[in-house]
Amino acid sequence: MPKQLPFSLLLLRLGVFTVFLFWTLDKLFYPDHAARVLNAFYGFGGLGDMLIYVLGVAQLVLIFAFVAGFLKTWTYGAILFFHGMSTLSAFGKYLEPFDNLLFFAAWPMLAACIVLFLLRDYDTLTLSRGSGKVPSAS
Numbered sequence: 001m002p003k004q005l006p007f008s009l010l011l012l013r014l015g016v017f018t019v020f021l022f023w024t025l026d027k028l029f030y031p032d033h034a035a036r037v038l039n040a041f042y043g044f045g046g047l048g049d050m051l052i053y054v055l056g057v058a059q060l061v062l063i064f065a066f067v068a069g070f071l072k073t074w075t076y077g078a079i080l081f082f083h084g085m086s087t088l089s090a091f092g093k094y095l096e097p098f099d100n101l102l103f104f105a106a107w108p109m110l111a112a113c114i115v116l117f118l119l120r121d122y123d124t125l126t127l128s129r130g131s132g133k134v135p136s137a138s
Contacts, residue, residue: 001122009123012112016079017067019109024063027056041089069126076120080113 027034031052038052039045066075087110093100116123 005119005122006125009116009119010125012116013067013069013123016083016109016112016116017063020059020063020066020079020083024056024059027052027059031056041086069123069128072120072123072126072128076113076117080110080117083110083113 026037031049034052034056035047035049038047062075062078065071066079083106087106090100090103090106093103097104
């Protein structure tokens, strides 16, 4: 295994975490904005502040487990799933690319999520109490 791989995966994990952290803080500090986003992109209208707060707290638990490297198959998989849904839900924005350039930043992040999920066994710079053993190359 290249000696730089664990550090590279840590950097990817921290980058993905940073984006998710601000999406989570949006739910906790600006539930009205989060509700508008959930309605516009996912069709979940009429969600009250309390439900937005519950979603925010659940997402906070998930992203901290993710950044710590706990239960990698589940947390990395959940992050990949949620970001994948987020990326695909904005499909209409990609049809008018020059009016929505920032939406294209979702694709490299989705690629990072896929890489993290596929290489999760090599992502060893975590707080997880895993074996610490990297799979042999076979």
